[in-house]
Structure formats: structure tokens, C-alpha cells
Amino acid sequence: MLHNFSNSDSYRLFCSVLRKMAGETTANKQIIFQGYISGELRESNMAVKESSIQLKVPEGSEAVLVKNLYLSCDPYLRGMMEETTAKIPRFKPGSVIKGYGVSKVVDSGHPDFQAGDLVTGITGWEEYSLRWKAEELRKIESKGIPLSYYTGVLGMTGFTAYLGFHELCTPKKGEYVFVSAASGAVGHIVGQLAKLHGCYVVGSCGSDEKVDLVKKLGFDEAFNYKKNTDFDDTLKRYFPKGIDIYFDNVGGKMLDAVLLNMRRNGRIAACGMISRHDGHGTDGGIHNLHRVVINNIKIQGFMQSNYLYLLPKFMEIFTSYVKEGHMKYIEDVREGLESAPSALVGLFAGKNLGKLAVRVAGE
Amino acid sequence: MLHNFSNSDSYRLFCSVLRKMAGETTANKQIIFQGYISGELRESNMAVKESSIQLKVPEGSEAVLVKNLYLSCDPYLRGMMEETTAKIPRFKPGSVIKGYGVSKVVDSGHPDFQAGDLVTGITGWEEYSLRWKAEELRKIESKGIPLSYYTGVLGMTGFTAYLGFHELCTPKKGEYVFVSAASGAVGHIVGQLAKLHGCYVVGSCGSDEKVDLVKKLGFDEAFNYKKNTDFDDTLKRYFPKGIDIYFDNVGGKMLDAVLLNMRRNGRIAACGMISRHDGHGTDGGIHNLHRVVINNIKIQGFMQSNYLYLLPKFMEIFTSYVKEGHMKYIEDVREGLESAPSALVGLFAGKNLGKLAVRVAGE
Numbered sequence: 001m002l003h004n005f006s007n008s009d010s011y012r013l014f015c016s017v018l019r020k021m022a023g024e025t026t027a028n029k030q031i032i033f034q035g036y037i038s039g040e041l042r043e044s045n046m047a048v049k050e051s052s053i054q055l056k057v058p059e060g061s062e063a064v065l066v067k068n069l070y071l072s073c074d075p076y077l078r079g080m081m082e083e084t085t086a087k088i089p090r091f092k093p094g095s096v097i098k099g100y101g102v103s104k105v106v107d108s109g110h111p112d113f114q115a116g117d118l119v120t121g122i123t124g125w126e127e128y129s130l131r132w133k134a135e136e137l138r139k140i141e142s143k144g145i146p147l148s149y150y151t152g153v154l155g156m157t158g159f160t161a162y163l164g165f166h167e168l169c170t171p172k173k174g175e176y177v178f179v180s181a182a183s184g185a186v187g188h189i190v191g192q193l194a195k196l197h198g199c200y201v202v203g204s205c206g207s208d209e210k211v212d213l214v215k216k217l218g219f220d221e222a223f224n225y226k227k228n229t230d231f232d233d234t235l236k237r238y239f240p241k242g243i244d245i246y247f248d249n250v251g252g253k254m255l256d257a258v259l260l261n262m263r264r265n266g267r268i269a270a271c272g273m274i275s276r277h278d279g280h281g282t283d284g285g286i287h288n289l290h291r292v293v294i295n296n297i298k299i300q301g302f303m304q305s306n307y308l309y310l311l312p313k314f315m316e317i318f319t320s321y322v323k324e325g326h327m328k329y330i331e332d333v334r335e336g337l338e339s340a341p342s343a344l345v346g347l348f349a350g351k352n353l354g355k356l357a358v359r360v361a362g363e
Numbered sequence: 364m365l366h367n368f369s370n371s372d373s374y375r376l377f378c379s380v381l382r383k384m385a386g387e388t389t390a391n392k393q394i395i396f397q398g399y400i401s402g403e404l405r406e407s408n409m410a411v412k413e414s415s416i417q418l419k420v421p422e423g424s425e426a427v428l429v430k431n432l433y434l435s436c437d438p439y440l441r442g443m444m445e446e447t448t449a450k451i452p453r454f455k456p457g458s459v460i461k462g463y464g465v466s467k468v469v470d471s472g473h474p475d476f477q478a479g480d481l482v483t484g485i486t487g488w489e490e491y492s493l494r495w496k497a498e499e500l501r502k503i504e505s506k507g508i509p510l511s512y513y514t515g516v517l518g519m520t521g522f523t524a525y526l527g528f529h530e531l532c533t534p535k536k537g538e539y540v541f542v543s544a545a546s547g548a549v550g551h552i553v554g555q556l557a558k559l560h561g562c563y564v565v566g567s568c569g570s571d572e573k574v575d576l577v578k579k580l581g582f583d584e585a586f587n588y589k590k591n592t593d594f595d596d597t598l599k600r601y602f603p604k605g606i607d608i609y610f611d612n613v614g615g616k617m618l619d620a621v622l623l624n625m626r627r628n629g630r631i632a633a634c635g636m637i638s639r640h641d642g643h644g645t646d647g648g649i650h651n652l653h654r655v656v657i658n659n660i661k662i663q664g665f666m667q668s669n670y671l672y673l674l675p676k677f678m679e680i681f682t683s684y685v686k687e688g689h690m691k692y693i694e695d696v697r698e699g700l701e702s703a704p705s706a707l708v709g710l711f712a713g714k715n716l717g718k719l720a721v722r723v724a725g726e
Contacts (some may be wrong), residue, residue: 079657086623088657251653260449265669270656285648290614292664293633294442294451299662301655306628 009114012267025052031125031340035093036083041348045081046097046341053128057109064113064134066103068123070333072151073344073356074099074185075272076303093165097125097340102140102150104363110134118142118363120150127342127360138311145322147363152355153189153329154318160304161189161247164269166197167307168300169245173198176239178258181249182222183210183330185355186271190247191219199245204254206350213353217328231257242278245269252284259288259297268299271363330354375481390416394488394703398456399446404711408444409460409704416491420472427476427497429466431486432726433696435514436707436719437462437548438635441664460488460703465503465513467726473497481505481726483513488703490723501674508685510726515718516552516692517681521668524552524610525677527632529560530670531663532608535647536561539602541621544612545585546693548574549634549717553610554582555690562608568615569713576716580691594620615647622651622660623650631662693717 028051037045057063076097080091091097105117106128113119113134123129131137138362140150152158164186165171177194181187182203194201195218203214203222211222221238228234231254235243242263248255248270258268292299321327332352334343340358347356389413399676400408402559420426422451440462443454454460468480477499478484484500486492494500503513515521525550528534544550545566555609557564558581566577566585584601591597594617598606605626611618611633621631655662695715697706703721709720 255652270652272656285650286652287648289618289633289649289652289662292662293635294666295664296666296669297664299652299655301658301660303657303659306659 007192008307024054026055026128027051028053028127030096030127030338031337032197033081033091033093033095033097036090037078037081038083041078041345043341043345044346046240048338048341051126053130055106055128057107057130060109062110062134063107063108064110064131064137065107066119066123066129066131066137067106068095068101068103068125068127068129068337068360070102070148070151071123071125071337071358071360072100072154072155072157073340073347073352073358075347077344078348088292096129098122100151100156101360102147105128108134113137113139119149120155125337127337148179148331148333148357148359149322149329151320152185153327154315156304157185157355158189158318159311159314160271161186161193162318163304163307163310164247164271164302165190165193165245166298167310168269168302169247169267171197171199171245174265175199175244177201177204177247178239178240178244179219179247179249180225180254181205182214182219183353184249185333185352187249188214188330188354189216189245189327192217194245195219196321196326210353213330217330219232225254230291232260232268235261242266246269247311252286256286256288259286259291262291262295262297264295266295266297268297270299270301271303276346331357333357333359335359372461373661387417389414389418389491391490392700393459393490394582394700396444396454396456396458396460398401399453400441400444400447402479404441404444404708406704406708409707411701414489418469419493420470420493423472423499424495425473426471427468427473427482427494427500428470429482429486429492429494429500430464430469431464431488431492431700432721433465433489433514434486434488434700434703434721435463435518435520436703436710436715436721437519438710440707441711452497459492461485462488463514463519464723465510465518466492466500468691471497476500476502476573481510483518488700490700499525502691506682506686510698511720511722512685512692514720515548515694516685516690517678519667520548520718521552521681522674522677523634524549524556526670526682527634527663527665527666528553528556528608528610529584530673531632531665532610532630534560534562534608538562538607539604539626540565540608540610541598541602541606542582542610542612543588543617544568545577545582546716548715550610550612551577551580551693551717552690555580557608559684559689573716576693580693588617595623598624608632610634615649618686619649619651622649622654625658625660627658629658629660631660633662633664634666694720696720696722698722 030049030051032047032049034045057065101123102120105113118140119137177199179187179190183205191201200220203219204225205211211224214222243261244263246258246268263288337360364479393412393414395410395412397408420428464486465483466486481503482500520650540562542550542553546568554564563583566582567588568574574587577585606624609621609631700723
């Protein structure tokens, strides 16, 4: 019903009334980045601020004004807050945190977008955002799929799983696949994708509850890494013949143990090393990297933003997986923009189950 | 002249006389592996032994009996002697050390080989070897190129340089290339190959003499890593825009510093981590591996034995490079089988200049 309203004449009238309120501003709650961090991420590194915004794009511009509906909480966001001398993209202290989200167009100066359009792309952690680069937004049609899915299985998260596993590791039927952070946003999708490719797949998780969950999703096996602390020994039990593909979500000690258990011509896709993001995971360093030589191993680090040309192919495949029930999606959606800082902090303590997102508003 | 003799009737007569001496044996000096090691390689880990051998293949077999001329000294040989629980190929204590070499056929039961043929392949560190798997030998024709070159620039060493740089890193004109152990067997070939591809190339070496040498070979720049101990700072000076391709011969701290200086979409070919082979180089571990994610870096470990289908292509390209003078080859050939143990030990102390080989006998 809400969706029908958004395409209705009444909605367009509503937006036009808003646009007529030129000069008038609306309250706009924001999450502000407080300053660079070197250790653990804390809620106090982000602050909720009451601001205001005009619900109209500047006259003559091609900007788009959106109302944010869902925000994606991802490990890489901590990297954007890090104290470092490296030339990597980072947030500016005092600025609104930005991330991937699903939004609805309220006003548009761009010919490709109009009020009522649903879009995904990088947006602000705030109620309303003025997007100057409309060409970076993608229109979506929900077609009966929950909108929150576009922050996850049909968004950057699903794309990351697809890219790393399917495109970069070129899996073959019957290969042995290991996935860390298996119940996480990316991990639980990779595992199901591995089964769709006819692979044997084992996941590691941080609790027995998570182990049960990924087994229900179709993983052949899963283990609780907090109870199986000798990773090398554990991997040898689950992979007596070794590992062909490792989808690495954590880095650190698990990666080091995996390097001891890779088969010849193995492939490792590294999309994020959360044990590093949390500021203490890899202090011991990686000691078994030399093993890549003797076993002809490829380690491919990747960010989905480098492969956007594959996005349409991914969307087609995954939309059909989701619609036809081949891909189950676990999400953990927190309510309200104010919950975003604690949600993000909790991500590094493994408090989420599946994809973590924040619902800012309804359509 | 020697070469002419080897194809002559007199030589074949000589061999047939040898064959007639069935039952009689000839002295055969051998280098015997003494037992697994965990620290530095020492000469005492190998022993010279006087043995004897029949200069005739067993009746009815397809074996080939060869006289060894040149033996290749390579870092991976230490790995074959290592105390480890890992399932990797290793030498058996008490057995003859085996490695890549150039030999001459003395007697053959195999239809593809006959007395007088020059061959390359894995052979024993001894004067004469009986090779049961003749299909693993490759016939060569020296065509005026020194025979020792077939242990190096036209052997496994050149093939490793070609594979790692050309095939696995797919260099583009103008890219920034860094090579460690640049005056070593593989390194000095990679640098010249990079120049032939129109790249900018910098090498690291262990002495000022070696720095001068690689500059003479055409490297744009080179530095002595023993005098420039802040590797990150040094790399930033030589690569203000970062590194596109790193040909890694050493692993360890240099690799860790390189990871901080790679450009987006960079590629690292890892063909041997000598700092690891020497038993103390990577104790500190690799701390910057997470950088592969944000910069979309590929690390490809490789052993040339996995890509033998590319050998004919390589031989064609490199034979012409050598003949036409586009590829200079630096070799350090030690005289006599007895010198092999000290030569191999010296390799890990950087005592060689260019490719290290042992001349066992003339044709």
C-alpha cells in the first residue's frame, strides 16, 4: 500500500507542496564523525546531532534530495575513521558519516530522477541527504522484495560475495570451500553460493547459535572458532584433503592457519579483515605467507567498487536467486537512526546475526 | 670442438665400449643429504661420498644414464631439507641431493634419447645419474649458447622470471616495477624483462657492488637494502607514485614494506621467500597484508613446475633475447662437484653474483 502511494498522484502532490516550501527548512537528524581513532571503535566516536535541511534541491542544479530509508552497517566504515598516515579515503572529523543505503527521492534537478524514485548508493547517515552526484545513484524497483534487501543480498554485500567467490575464485564443482565469519553479512551468502556451485562448504562462526544457523542455510559443516581455538587442527579435521577456496572475512590468525591447509592452485578472496578492523586482531602478524609459493596460491584482495561493470550481471542473477528461494537472506535490522552508532560498534563484537542494517524511516 | 666430438662416430664408439663393460663399475662421486634441518643450512648438512655406478642402463628398461655437466643451485633446495610436519616434497636423509641440471646421455634404453644427447631436467648431485623417468628430460641444442645458460636464463631460473613477471603480472608499458634480490639469478632477469616491456624498474640488492651491476644491466635505479634499512621510507623515495608490480624473491620485512606502497590493482608475484628459507627472516611476521583489500592487490605464489605448458613459448622468446643480446646473463659458476655444498650455503648469505651453478664436468 505504501509502495502504491509512492507512485500515486497524491505522493507527487505531497512532494510538490514540499518543494513550494522553498526557504523553509525541516529538522534533519545526523550521525557525526567525532575524530580519528586508533584502537577499538566506541559509540562516543560518533554523535547524534540535530540539524536542518531544505527539502528542495538548489535552483538550476542537477542534485537530488533523498529521504534515507535504510542504512548499511559495514566493517569498512571503521577503516574510514582510522588514524593513519596512509593515503586512503577517510571521513573528515565533524562531517556526517557516509555509507551505502536505500533512499527515496524527494526532489530532483536531474533529468533521470524524479520524486518518488527508490534509489541505492552512497548516502549520509542522516534523515535527508542532498546528493550532488546523481549519476552515482541507481534506481531500483522492489518488485515485492523487501527494500532492506537492497542494502544487503541485493546490494554491496551480495555483490561482494558474488565477486569474491564467483568472479575471483572461479569455483569448480566438488571443490572444498571455507568461509570465515560465516553467519555474517557476506559469509552466509558465500556459503549458499558455494552450495549452488556444487562445492563442499564449511564455515566458522563466533557462537553455537550462529553455527546452527549456517547449517540450516545449507553449509555442510560449521564450527565455533571460540571453542575450537587450535585453528590448524580444526581445519585439518574439517578439510582432511585441504582447502581449494577460502573466502576470508577476518584475516589474522585464521588466515595464518588456512595458509597451512590450502591445496595446490588454491584461491583466497580477501574482502575485509575484520580482525584487523577491530584494532587488535593481527598484532601477531601472518607467519605462513611463504606457503603461497609451494602451493601456487593466489590471494586476491578486492573492493566491490573496482568491479562496478559486473553489477548488472550480479543483479540479474541474485534477484532471481532471491525470488526463486535459492538464496536465503539473514538480516538484523535496527530501528531508528539513533541506533546506528551502537549497531556499528556491535558489529566488531560479533553482536549481529547476518547483515546489519538500520531502518531510518518507512517509505 | 668438444661439441663436435659428442656428435661424432668416435664418441658413439666410445659409448658402445662403455656399454660393453657390463658388470664393470665406474667411480661416482655424490653429494648426500645428511638429515633434516631447522635453522641455517650448513655445509655439514651435506657430505661428499665416493660411490660407484654401472655406465649402462638395466637391460630392457627405458631408463637413461647421464653424465652431469652443470648443476643449478637454487634457494628452494633448502626447503627440501627442512624439518617440518607439512606434506611438502623433501629429500630423504642419506639420499643424493637432486636438482635441476644439464647432462649428457651416456646410455639410453628410451627410444627418444641416444648417447651424446644433451638434456636438461632434474638430476642427481653426482657425476653420473640413472634417470628412470626419461620423459621428464628435455633435449637441448646449444646452438652456440654456453651450456651453463640452460641451468639459468634458459632454464628454470629464466622460466621463473618470465612466468612471474610476464604471465602472472601482465605488465603494461610505463608501470612501476620493484624487484628484490635484484642481482640474483631470477631478479636480474626480471629487471631486464621489465625494461623490455617499457616499465620503470628499481631493484634492491645486498651490496654496493650489486647495485652497480644491476644499474649496468639497465635497471632505472637500485639501492643497497643493508644501508637503507627503513624500507618503507626508501620505497617511498624510489616510488613516489607507488608500485604496480612487485617481483618478490625475499618475502619478510621487504614484502611488508612493499604492501604499504602498492598502487591500486597492483600485482605481487612470489616465487620464493629466501628470507624465510634462511630460517630467520620472517619471524616478525607480515603485518600489512590487510592492505591487499583496499588496493585490490593480487598476490600470486607460484612454482614454475605448475606451468610447464608455457615452457616452449618461453624457450622461443628467451633464446632469441639471448642470441640477439637483449638479455644479459650474469652467472657465478663454481668448479667441481665438491664445491656444491659450500656454494649452496653461500647462496643464503648472498655470496653469489647472479645465477649460482656448479660445473661438474666438461662435455
